[in-house]
Amino acid sequence: MSVLLETNELGYAYLGRERCLDGVSLTLRADERLGLVGVNGAGKSTLLHLLVGLYKAEAGTISAFGRGFETEEDFRLLRRRVGLVFQDPDDQLFCPTVEEDVAFGPLNLGYSRADARTIVEETLALLNLTALKDSITHRLSGGQKRLVALATVMAMKPDILLLDEPTNDLDEDTRNRLVTILQSLPQAMIIVSHDRAFREQVVTRTITMESGRIS
Amino acid sequence: MSDLLEEAGRARTLTSDAEQAETVLFSRRMWIRELDPRVRIITVLVFSICVVQLDQLPLLVASLCASLFLLLQAQLPFLPTIKRVMTVDSFIILLLVMLPFTTSGTELFSLFGWPASYEGLLQAVVILLRANAIVMATLPLIATIDAVTFGHALASLRVPERLVHLLLFTVRYIEVLHTEYKRLRTAMKCRAFAPSNSLHTYKSVGYLVGMLLIRSFERSERILMAMKCRGFNGQFHLLKEFSLTRKDCAFALLSFLFILSLMALEVMHVGAA
Known part of the structure; x- marks a missing residue:
C-alpha cells in the first residue's frame, strides 16, 4: 500500500514549556485507519494540529502525497486534502446555519454557490443529515453538532481525515451511527480516542504515544 | 438544602416560560411574519425617521394608531410586550416629568411653587408619542425576526x-x-x-x-x-437569499403611502402657519 503521510522525528514545545513532542515518526498508508492513544497531555492533539500546520514544528519533517511541507503556503495546500475534525464541535461550527457551515469550505476552495449547494446536499446525504440542513447550528444537540462538524470537513473532499476524540459525549445511538459512517468512508484516518470499544470497531492499527514519542 | 432545591425548581419553570415565549414569538404564522425581513427593516427605518420629524399631535396620534394596529396584527404575547414598551418608556420618564417645569411659557399649574408650562407639557407628550409609535412599530416588524435571519437580511441590504x-x-x-x-x-x-x-x-x-x-x-x-x-482566506459567504412576493410589495407600498401622507400633512401645516 502506498504511503500517504509520513512524519520524521517531529518535535514541538509550547512557548516556555518542556517539549511535548520529541521525535515523533509515523506513517499512514492509504486505506489505513490509525488509532492514536496515550495518556492525557501526551501530545496527541498537538500532533494532529502540527500535521496540518496549525503549529509550526520545531524539528523534523512532514511529507504527504509524495512531497514535503514546510511553509504556511505549503500547508494551505495540504489542508485542502487533510481534514481535521476538532475535539469541540463548537469550535468548528461558526456559521448561523448548517448549510452555510458545510458550504464554507467548498466556497473557500473556489466552488460557485450552485456547486457548493450541490456539495452540501451530497455531503449531508452521505452522512444521513439532510434533515438538519436548515437548522441553526447552536441549537443542535451535542451529537448532531459532532456529525455536522464531520460533514463540514467531509465537504472539502479530503484524502485523509484526522479525528480528535470523535466519540466524546456521544450517546449509544449516535456513537453507533458514527462507527458505521467511519467504516464506510474510503479516506485514510488518524483517530485519537480513549474509547477502546470504538477503536476495536473502527481502526486497523493502533499506535501509542508516550512522553512525546511513539512507542 | 430545601431552598436550593426550590431555586432549582424555579429556574426550571423560568426557562420553560422563556422558551414558550420564544416559540410564540417565532413560530406563529401570521401575515406580518411572512413578510420579507428586508421590507420590514426598511419600513421601520423610514417610519422612524418620519415620526421624529412630526410635530403635530393629530399626526403623531395617527402614527401611534398605525403602530398599535401592527402590534395587534402580530398577536404578540401581551405581558412581555408591555414589559418591553415599559422598558423604553422608563428611559424617558424622567425627561417627561422634568420638561413641563424646565420649559418656559404659559403657566398651566404649579407644584410646590414650581410653575409647569403648557409648552413643556406639549413637548413631553410629543416625545412620549414619538417614542411609543417607534417602539410599537419595531416590536411587531423587527423583534419577530430571529437574530440569524436579521443578520442575513442586513447582509442583503448591503450593510457592511x-x-x-x-x-x-x-x-x-x-x-x-x-x-x-x-x-x-x-x-x-x-x-x-x-x-x-x-x-x-x-x-x-x-x-x-x-x-x-x-x-x-x-x-x-x-x-x-x-x-x-477549511481554507479560510478572509472572505465569508452567506448563502441565504430572499425574494420579494406580491404581499411584500403591497405592504411596502401601503406603508410608504401612509408615511408620505403623514409627511405631506406635516409640511402643509408648517407651510400654513
Whole structure:
C-alpha cells in the first residue's frame, strides 16, 4: 500500500514549556485507519494540529502525497486534502446555519454557490443529515453538532481525515451511527480516542504515544 | 438544602416560560411574519425617521394608531410586550416629568411653587408619542425576526459585512459563553460558594470573569484554526437569499403611502402657519 503521510522525528514545545513532542515518526498508508492513544497531555492533539500546520514544528519533517511541507503556503495546500475534525464541535461550527457551515469550505476552495449547494446536499446525504440542513447550528444537540462538524470537513473532499476524540459525549445511538459512517468512508484516518470499544470497531492499527514519542 | 432545591425548581419553570415565549414569538404564522425581513427593516427605518420629524399631535396620534394596529396584527404575547414598551418608556420618564417645569411659557399649574408650562407639557407628550409609535412599530416588524435571519437580511441590504459578521458571531457564541459561565457557576456552587460582601467573594468572582475571558480568547483561537483548516482566506459567504412576493410589495407600498401622507400633512401645516 502506498504511503500517504509520513512524519520524521517531529518535535514541538509550547512557548516556555518542556517539549511535548520529541521525535515523533509515523506513517499512514492509504486505506489505513490509525488509532492514536496515550495518556492525557501526551501530545496527541498537538500532533494532529502540527500535521496540518496549525503549529509550526520545531524539528523534523512532514511529507504527504509524495512531497514535503514546510511553509504556511505549503500547508494551505495540504489542508485542502487533510481534514481535521476538532475535539469541540463548537469550535468548528461558526456559521448561523448548517448549510452555510458545510458550504464554507467548498466556497473557500473556489466552488460557485450552485456547486457548493450541490456539495452540501451530497455531503449531508452521505452522512444521513439532510434533515438538519436548515437548522441553526447552536441549537443542535451535542451529537448532531459532532456529525455536522464531520460533514463540514467531509465537504472539502479530503484524502485523509484526522479525528480528535470523535466519540466524546456521544450517546449509544449516535456513537453507533458514527462507527458505521467511519467504516464506510474510503479516506485514510488518524483517530485519537480513549474509547477502546470504538477503536476495536473502527481502526486497523493502533499506535501509542508516550512522553512525546511513539512507542 | 430545601431552598436550593426550590431555586432549582424555579429556574426550571423560568426557562420553560422563556422558551414558550420564544416559540410564540417565532413560530406563529401570521401575515406580518411572512413578510420579507428586508421590507420590514426598511419600513421601520423610514417610519422612524418620519415620526421624529412630526410635530403635530393629530399626526403623531395617527402614527401611534398605525403602530398599535401592527402590534395587534402580530398577536404578540401581551405581558412581555408591555414589559418591553415599559422598558423604553422608563428611559424617558424622567425627561417627561422634568420638561413641563424646565420649559418656559404659559403657566398651566404649579407644584410646590414650581410653575409647569403648557409648552413643556406639549413637548413631553410629543416625545412620549414619538417614542411609543417607534417602539410599537419595531416590536411587531423587527423583534419577530430571529437574530440569524436579521443578520442575513442586513447582509442583503448591503450593510457592511464586518458588522453583519460581528452580529452573527455574537449570536452564535453568546450561548456557548453563557453555558460556560453557568458551568463555572455551578461548579462554584457545588463547592459551597455563597456570594457575600467579602474579599473572598470578590476574588472568586474576579477569577470567574478572568477565566471566562481566557476561555473565550482560547476558543476564538481554536475557531480561527478550524476556519483555516477549511481554507479560510478572509472572505465569508452567506448563502441565504430572499425574494420579494406580491404581499411584500403591497405592504411596502401601503406603508410608504401612509408615511408620505403623514409627511405631506406635516409640511402643509408648517407651510400654513
